[in-house]
Amino acid sequence: xxxxxxxxxxxxxxxxxxxxxxxxxxxxxxxxxxxxxxxxxxxxxxxxxxxxxxxxxxxxxxxxxxxxxxxxxxxxxxxxxxxxxxxxxxxxxxxxxxxxxxxxxxxxxxxxxxxxxxxxxxxxxxxxxxxxxxxxxxxxxxxxxxxxxxxxxxxxxxxx
Amino acid sequence: xxxxxxxxxxxxxxxxxxxxxxxxxxxxxxxxxxxxxxxxxxxxxxxxxxxxxxxxxxxxxxxxxxxxxxxxxxxxxxxxxxxxxxxxxxxxxxxxxxxxxxxxxxxxxxxxxxxxxxxxxxxxxxxxxxxxxxxxxxxxxxxxxxxxxxxxxxxxxxxxxxxxxxxxxxxxxxxxxxxxxxxxxxxxxxxxxxxxxxxxxxxxxxxxxxxxxxxxxxxxxxxxxxxxxxxxxxxxxxxxxxxxxxxxxxxxxxxxxxxxxxxxxxxxxxxxxxxxxxxxxxxxxxxxxxxxxxxxxxxxxxxxxxxxxxxxxxxxxxxxxxxxxxxxxxxxxxxxxxxxxxxxxxxxxxxxxxxxxxxxxxxxxxxxxxxxxxxxxxxxxxxxxxxxxxxxxxxxxxxxxxxxxxxxxxxxxxxxxxxxxxx
Numbered sequence: 001x002x003x004x005x006x007x008x009x010x011x012x013x014x015x016x017x018x019x020x021x022x023x024x025x026x027x028x029x030x031x032x033x034x035x036x037x038x039x040x041x042x043x044x045x046x047x048x049x050x051x052x053x054x055x056x057x058x059x060x061x062x063x064x065x066x067x068x069x070x071x072x073x074x075x076x077x078x079x080x081x082x083x084x085x086x087x088x089x090x091x092x093x094x095x096x097x098x099x100x101x102x103x104x105x106x107x108x109x110x111x112x113x114x115x116x117x118x119x120x121x122x123x124x125x126x127x128x129x130x131x132x133x134x135x136x137x138x139x140x141x142x143x144x145x146x147x148x149x150x151x152x153x154x155x156x157x158x159x160x
Numbered sequence: 161x162x163x164x165x166x167x168x169x170x171x172x173x174x175x176x177x178x179x180x181x182x183x184x185x186x187x188x189x190x191x192x193x194x195x196x197x198x199x200x201x202x203x204x205x206x207x208x209x210x211x212x213x214x215x216x217x218x219x220x221x222x223x224x225x226x227x228x229x230x231x232x233x234x235x236x237x238x239x240x241x242x243x244x245x246x247x248x249x250x251x252x253x254x255x256x257x258x259x260x261x262x263x264x265x266x267x268x269x270x271x272x273x274x275x276x277x278x279x280x281x282x283x284x285x286x287x288x289x290x291x292x293x294x295x296x297x298x299x300x301x302x303x304x305x306x307x308x309x310x311x312x313x314x315x316x317x318x319x320x321x322x323x324x325x326x327x328x329x330x331x332x333x334x335x336x337x338x339x340x341x342x343x344x345x346x347x348x349x350x351x352x353x354x355x356x357x358x359x360x361x362x363x364x365x366x367x368x369x370x371x372x373x374x375x376x377x378x379x380x381x382x383x384x385x386x387x388x389x390x391x392x393x394x395x396x397x398x399x400x401x402x403x404x405x406x407x408x409x410x411x412x413x414x415x416x417x418x419x420x421x422x423x424x425x426x427x428x429x430x431x432x433x434x435x436x437x438x439x440x441x442x443x444x445x446x447x448x449x450x451x452x453x454x455x456x457x458x459x460x461x462x463x464x465x466x467x468x469x470x471x472x473x474x475x476x477x478x479x480x481x482x483x484x485x486x487x488x489x490x491x492x493x494x495x496x497x498x499x500x501x502x503x504x505x506x507x508x509x510x511x512x513x514x515x516x517x518x519x520x521x522x523x524x525x526x527x528x529x530x531x532x533x534x535x536x537x538x539x540x541x542x543x544x545x546x547x548x549x550x551x552x553x554x555x556x557x558x559x560x561x562x563x564x565x566x567x568x569x570x571x572x573x574x575x576x577x578x579x580x581x582x583x
Binding site for chain 2: 012014016017020021022024025026027029039040058059062063064065066067068070085087088089092093096097143144145154155156160
């Protein structure tokens with residue numbers, strides 16, 4: 001996967017800002033995408049391109065269980081979120097619904113990656129290459145079951 | 161093993177499990193509401209497009225449905241979502257559907273205990289992050305998204321990583337001016353909004369034994385705000401009495417073994433506790449209420465699964481009796497059964513005499529959806545559970561999270577107020 005970075009240098013980006021409560025009644029995925037990140041960045045929808053990555057701090061996706069959050073990001077074109085850590089329900093929703101990859105990175109990668117950098121993510125090698133800065137970072141490998149669900153393409157395709 | 165490990169071992173057919181093990185557990189109960197229900201149906205549609213035939217679910221008897229987030233219907237889309245939910249329950253033969261305007265209905269987490277929908281020892285999952293609430297009855301209760309709930313509805317099971325357990329021990333009985341809400345805000349302030357991420361928060365000690373089941377439910381409800389997978393309290397005589405009063409007497413209690421392991425034990429002295437408030441924009445942003453006595457507010461909100469159970473309304477009424485509110489104040493009982501008890505006990509009269517609006521059960525304003533959202537720059541003191549930017553309305557509004565006692569005291573003064581400072 002190759003794409004460019006939209007970086008939010010903050011922790012605890014919650015589902016209320018990723019997809020605000022009033023839109024929870026909407027189930028049209030494309031329409032949800034037009035409201036992605038609205039609580040934090042009104043320009044996100046104009047800026048995001050297919051294949052982009054979000055880079056953020058710790059506890060990304062905390063708060064509500066709304067699957068609308070990974071759905072809105074996914075249908076905006078986001079392929080992966082690279083964060084220091086993830087809240088549990090956002091993480092499972094992203095993986096089990098096969099909406100996007102939640103990738104845990106370390107502090108040095110988080111500090112090093114800048115907004116608009118071009119990245120290449122290779123989950124088979126657990127590597128992230130920063131094409132802009134010509135650097136390679138390690139991602140935290142997916143735990144066993146997560147790796148298998150990702151490989152299967154979501155929970156419904158996974159055979160326990 | 162501790163109680164959570166024992167429940168997950170039993171539900172996965174294993175003699176023992178340890179933190180970190182991934183298990184597929186058989187689910188005992190599952191809940192969807194008017195947001196997650198249509199979300200699950202969207203997953204079903206996606207699966208049908210891929211050729212899957214979905215004409216029945218695993219066990220309609222184990223599924224129950226609430227209408228809470230967008231009732232009374234906020235607009236045409238939300239009205240349609242309730243119709244979808246009704247069609248869903250009819251199609252799949254789900255009998256337990258608590259419908260707005262037809263007797264008992266209310267916030268899903270409140271119904272889970274008011275109606276004894278979940279019992280001690282069970283594995284309960286719901287399409288809502290505050291599903292953790294019901295762990296106060298001694299069940300494993302965790303929130304899931306739409307895909308996972310759809311999977312449970314079709315297969316009756318789901319995967320979990322067995323969580324590490326953090327044990328929170330409360331020594332002694334909380335003083336009268338301090339509520340369970342103050343304790344859980346204090347804990348979240350101490351450990352942070354990811355302090356229990358992926359873990360279980362178990363509550364015990366003499367202070368928890370002294371506490372009512374409703375207070376325990378406030379604790380487990382907000383374990384979500386510390387990132388926890390679940391919150392739990394071991395069942396005791398209070399749990400049994402609470403459930404028996406709601407017609408439930410047959411269940412298999414689970415208790416921790418004497419040599420149960422906990423990742424960490426935190427101790428709190430009840431006598432040292434004070435009213436606590438979480439400032440915008442995070443539940444971990446806590447201070448003692450008295451430090452905020454100069455903060456002027458526009459609205460007091462006493463509602464939600466966290467702060468509108470009967471004892472929450474009783475606490476607010478103790479403060480509001482014979483007083484008049486200085487700011488816009490709303491009380492929304494969390495379920496009709498609570499609304500009725502509040503009426504029978506004369507609480508509604510106290511609220512109305514004080515100038516408070518009493519409204520129907522709904523999640524509406526708590527999640528900024530409808531029924532009284534905040535304008536730009538408005539400031540609210542609220543008995544709810546989250547105060548992220550835009551949570552209760554405009555993204556530049558502000559919410560201070562507090563106990564029903566603090567919210568009621570603040571309603572009288574128009575500033576954030578410790579209940580001890582009301583005469």
